[in-house]
Amino acid sequence: MDTNTHFGRIRQALEEQITSGVLPPGARLPAERLLSERFHTTRVTVRGALNSLEQDGIIYREDRRGWFVAPPRLVYNPTKNANFHQMAAEQGYAPDTSLIEAHRIPSTPQIQQMLGLPPLSQVYRLRRLRSIDQRVVLFVENYIRADYFPDLLDHDLSQSLSTLYQERYQTVYQHVAFQLYPVALPEQAASQLKVTQGSAGLLISRVNRDQSNRIIDCDFEYWRHYALVVQAETT
Amino acid sequence: MDTNTHFGRIRQALEEQITSGVLPPGARLPAERLLSERFHTTRVTVRGALNSLEQDGIIYREDRRGWFVAPPRLVYNPTKNANFHQMAAEQGYAPDTSLIEAHRIPSTPQIQQMLGLPPLSQVYRLRRLRSIDQRVVLFVENYIRADYFPDLLDHDLSQSLSTLYQERYQTVYQHVAFQLYPVALPEQAASQLKVTQGSAGLLISRVNRDQSNRIIDCDFEYWRHYALVVQAETT
């Protein structure tokens, strides 16, 4: 790290405080104005250093609330069909899902293409927000074939979908195709995740098939970029 | 997009120019000072908008050279063992690899652990820079078991390693374990990729085994974050 600039010095100082454990995961950092005084510099420079640490996943921000030390990343293995609650629980986190909205709507061209549906087909659209240890980390949109899952909306939608499919519809995820790319979080995802629109995120979109190789749903997962590491093995 | 701020207006204006094709992939954007005049604002604000577009992978910067329109992302399928040259060529890009350095060195504890080696073992370390269509997109460090590949350094190391393994050592990649996470690019990767230290990147680290399930090498791939989309399928 280049310590010839204020930028670099602030970055390093904060990084040391964090890795040494003086500032534990979840702890709040001093306010930007306070930091700029303490380092004899300006807010613009301090924000540069904070942004850089945020890029690295060491800290994260909540809009107009402050900066916090980021906990270790969640390990996400898309090849294992793991559901969110199970995955988080196995790694010692306290997961939670809240349902934002659930509707039966006409499918859009994009969704028709992903699900292999004809125009005017009906799908369920779920929007849900997921957190680990009280930190929101994931905003997810599910699009589900309505014809395969009658009365889906009558069930508890804050649980894992894979569990619901299995218990009520005798359907399991068998095959997953996913794409993963770094993006700037779009407006809705950003506001739900309480970050500024345009900040870094990871978009994972998946198309899921059941035991009969029928496409049953697809989803768009918007993750806070520092919240996870994706891991997989193949032969 | 919020067009009530200069930030949002600049973002949108540039985005339109790009998606409409007025500014094609690879084109250079006007200088920051010029943009700030044209939008009746300051460089600080312009840079905010440019950073946001960069996050989104719509534009990219080269240190002290300027801002450019980003071409479509390279599709990277880690499960297919595709080598870089083959993968890029299949998608219509002109790939290139340049060797930065190649040495036989004592392994570090981290590498020993990843490769399952005892202390003091010798490994080759390759550092290479890869580009598509003249744009550097990937800085990669390979650590290779020296005992499995005698005289490796005598060969042409700007080609694909998997090709070299196969043709000269009768060894093929059989099993890959990889981890993928968004990071801020560390110093060396950033300078090689001609971006500012601390800017967004994607780190993919892999541990590769051969047809006998022996660990033969591992690598650390530092990608410019906008340069690729990771894609995979599983059953």
Add this chain to the structure above:
DNA sequence: TCATCATCTTGGTATAGACCAGATTGCCTT
């Protein structure tokens, strides 16, 4: 012809302020 150096242009870093808007908090009223 080719290497070198000065100059210009570019983004990178920095100062020193300012106002806005959402989140939090605590007092004050009912």
Add this chain to the structure above:
DNA sequence: AAGGCAATCTGGTCTATACCAAGATGATGA
């Protein structure tokens, strides 16, 4: 005790300006 309101705190956005360092360029000289 509960609700509402206002003060205060936070980060978000912005102006205006300055100097630095590396890349690009073209004139100069061997």
